[in-house]
Amino acid sequence: MVNNRELTEDGLEKNFATNTLGTYILTTALLPLLEKEPDARVITVSSGGMLVQKLNISDLQSGNGTFDGTMVYAQNKRQQVVLTEQWAKAHRNIHFSVMHPGWADTPAVRSAMPDFYQKMKNALRTEAQGADTVVWLAVSSEATKLPSGLFFQDRQPVPTHLLLASTHSPPEDEQKLMEVLEEFSQKFKSTSPGT
Numbered sequence: 001m002v003n004n005r006e007l008t009e010d011g012l013e014k015n016f017a018t019n020t021l022g023t024y025i026l027t028t029a030l031l032p033l034l035e036k037e038p039d040a041r042v043i044t045v046s047s048g049g050m051l052v053q054k055l056n057i058s059d060l061q062s063g064n065g066t067f068d069g070t071m072v073y074a075q076n077k078r079q080q081v082v083l084t085e086q087w088a089k090a091h092r093n094i095h096f097s098v099m100h101p102g103w104a105d106t107p108a109v110r111s112a113m114p115d116f117y118q119k120m121k122n123a124l125r126t127e128a129q130g131a132d133t134v135v136w137l138a139v140s141s142e143a144t145k146l147p148s149g150l151f152f153q154d155r156q157p158v159p160t161h162l163l164l165a166s167t168h169s170p171p172e173d174e175q176k177l178m179e180v181l182e183e184f185s186q187k188f189k190s191t192s193p194g195t
Contacts, residue, residue, distance in 0.1 A: 001015065001069050001070070001072075001073040001108065001112035001113070002014045002015050002069055002072075003069030003070075003112065004067065004069065005062060005063075005067040010187070012061065012184075013061040013062050013063070013072075015062070015069070015072045015073055015076050016060055016061050016062065016072075016076060018076075019073070019076035019077065019079070019080065020060070020076045020079045020080065020083075020181070021181060021184055021185065023044060023080055023083060024083060024181040024182075024184075024185060025185045025188055025189075027042055027044075027083070027087065028182075028185065029189075030042075031087075031091060031094070034091075034093075034094050035091065035093050035094065039095075039144065040093065040094040040095065041094065041095045041096075041097070041137065041138060041143075041144070042084075042087065042094060042095070042096045042097070043096075043097045043098070043099060043134055043137045043138055044080050044083070044084055044096075044097070044098045044099070045098075045099060045101060045134055046077045046080045046081055046084075046098045046099060046100055046151070047073070047074065047077040047100055047101075048100040048102075048153065049070070049073060049074035049077055050074050050075075050077035050078040050080070050081055050160075051074075051160075051161070051162050051165065051167065052071075052074055052162075052165070052167070053071070053074045053075045053077070053078040053167060054078070054166065054167040054168070054169055055075075055078055055079065055082055055167075055169040055173055055174065055177065056075060057173050057176050057177050057180065060079075060177075060180065062075070069112070070113065073112075078167070079177060080098055081098050081151055081160050082169070082174050082177055083177070083178075083181075084096045084097065084098040084149055084151075085149045085160075085174070086174060086175075086177075086178055087149070088147075088148040088149025089149065092148070094148070095143070095144045095148045096148045096149050097137045097143065097148070097149075097150060097151075097152055098150075098151050098152070099133050099134055099137060099151065099152040099153065100133075100151070100152070100153045100158075101125070101130035101131065101133065101134065101153075102125045102129065102130055102153065102154070103116075103120060103123075103124050103125060104124055104125040104126065104127055104129065104130030105117075105121065105124040105125065105126060105127065106127055106130070109124065132154075132155070133152050133153065133154060133155050136155050137152060
C-alpha cells in the first residue's frame with residue numbers, strides 16, 4: 001500500500017497500477033490457457049477493507065480530493081472483488097475466488113499501517129494463518145464445489161457487503177470498470193510477433 005499519491009513511470013497511480021490494473025492484465029493474459037485446463041482456478045488476494053468501499057469508477061486513479069492510502073487500497077480491493085465476480089460470470093470453465101487473509105503480521109502491514117500494527121500486533125495472524133485460505137482455495141476439491149466468484153475468509157464464503165453499508169454498485173458501473181481496465185491494458189499488451 002502506497003500511502004501518498006505516487007505515479008508509475010507510465011503515469012498510473014501506484015496502488016491502482018499494482019492492485020487493480022496489474023491483476024486485470026495478468027489474469028486476462030492467462031485466460032486463454034486457463035480455459036483449456038480441466039481444474040483451472042484463479043484466486044485473488046483481496047482484503048476485508050473493501051467492505052467499507054463502494055465501487056467508484058469516476059476516479060480510478062485517486063486524483064480527486066484528498067489522498068488517503070488506506071481508503072485507496074480498500075477501493076482497489078473492492079475493484080478486485082468486482083473483477084472476480086465479473087470473470088466468474090464470463091468464464092464458466094474457470095473457478096474464480098477472491099479472499100481476505102485476515103489481518104496478518106506481515107512486513108507490509110507493519111510498514112503501510114504502523115499505527116494499526118502497534119495497536120493490533122498481539123492479535124494479528126501469523127503469515128501461515130493468513131495463507132491458509134488461499135492455499136485451500138488453490139488445492140482443495142471442496143473449494144470448487146462452491147460457486148465460482150465468491151469472497152472467502154477462513155475457508156468460508158462471506159458476504160461482500162456489510163448490512164446497511166450502501167456499498168452495492170449498479171451492474172453498469174461494474175461493466176464500465178471492465179471496459180476501462182481493458183482500455184488501460186491495451187497500452188501494456190505485447191505487440192511482438194508470436195505473443
